[in-house]
Amino acid sequence: MIVRGSEAHVKQETKKFLNNIGAWHYWPVVRPEGEKTIDCHACHKGQFYGIETKKLGVLEPTKRQADKMEEMRRGGAITLIISMDENYQLVWREIK
Numbered sequence: 101m102i103v104r105g106s107e108a109h110v111k112q113e114t115k116k117f118l119n120n121i122g123a124w125h126y127w128p129v130v131r132p133e134g135e136k137t138i139d140c141h142a143c144h145k146g147q148f149y150g151i152e153t154k155k156l157g158v159l160e161p162t163k164r165q166a167d168k169m170e171e172m173r174r175g176g177a178i179t180l181i182i183s184m185d186e187n188y189q190l191v192w193r194e195i196k
Contacts (some may be wrong), residue, residue, distance in 0.1 A: 105184055111139065113190055114153055114182050118142055123149075132139030138168050138179075148172075152178040159183050159193045169195050 102108045108112070118125045123144035128137055137163075140151035150172040152165050153171070159181050161169060169179035182192045 104188055107153055107155045109188075110153040110182060110184055110190070114140065114151065115183070117190060118144075125151075136164060136168065136170075138165055148175075148177045150177045152179075152181050154181055154183045156184045156186070156188075160196060161190070166195065177190065 102112060106132060113123065115127075118140075121144060123142050125140055125142040127140050138150050138152040140149075140153070142149040142151055150169055152161050152169070154160075163180060169177075172179055179195045180192045181195060182190055185191050
């Protein structure tokens with residue numbers, strides 16, 4: 101069972117949203133020997149997105165995540181933090 105407002109819940113709802121709008125999305129599984137990345141890589145209508153999901157109320161990336169988002173922006177991506185508000189609705193913040 102997924103706890104409402106948890107990062108797992110945000111991921112689940114983000115996947116539903118991306119599917120509903122017809123976006124391609126990939127959720128890499130990070131392994132110890134692999135390169136660190138953020139939660140989701142997505143593309144919609146020709147625009148590439150880097151998405152990091154956070155539990156309810158959190159809209160700030162960690163330093164490592166912010167660095168990865170900066171790399172992605174240099175390549176033309178839009179980078180987002182997606183979380184939930186107190187009504188369990190998805191909210192997002194573009195990281196520039």
